[in-house]
Amino acid sequence: MGIAAxxxxxxxxxxxxxxxxxxxxxxxxxxxxxxxxxxxxxxxxRVDGNMQNxxxxxxxxxxxxMARFGVTPQLDSNSDARQALGIAGTKNAIRxxxxxxxxxxxxxxxxxxxxxxxxxxxx
Numbered sequence: 001m002g003i004a005a006x007x008x009x010x011x012x013x014x015x016x017x018x019x020x021x022x023x024x025x026x027x028x029x030x031x032x033x034x035x036x037x038x039x040x041x042x043x044x045x046r047v048d049g050n051m052q053n054x055x056x057x058x059x060x061x062x063x064x065x066m067a068r069f070g071v072t073p074q075l076d077s078n079s080d081a082r083q084a085l086g087i088a089g090t091k092n093a094i095r096x097x098x099x100x101x102x103x104x105x106x107x108x109x110x111x112x113x114x115x116x117x118x119x120x121x122x123x
Contacts, residue, residue: 031105034098034101034102034105035105036102037098037102039098040094040097040098040099040101043094043098044094044095047087047091047094048087051083051086055083055086
């Protein structure tokens with residue numbers, strides 16, 4: 001073959017070796033976590049803290065806005081129930097997505113996406 005073809009083949013091999021050493025182990029780990037449900041479990045463990053911080057910030061922001069007008073916010077008895085419902089809804093959505101993602105990985109449902117990608121500037 002010519003110099004250009006040999007150079008291109010060498011670059012392609014180097015890129016593949018680089019991918020195999022740096023990215024493949026992480027990709028394999030993430031696929032294993034996603035297919036076993038461990039990824040969803042890790043996300044579920046973070047939900048409570050994240051939601052509580054978010055709701056606390058929203059409540060504080062509302063209190064500050066009302067204080068500018070000299071209004072004291074009234075305690076809403078339903079706010080705790082709404083917050084709990086929001087957290088439960090978030091957890092259910094994560095569980096449903098984790099199950100769907102796991103089944104998608106196991107069935108190979110997303111394999112068609114590879115054909116649509118244009119990797120490496122090919123035709």
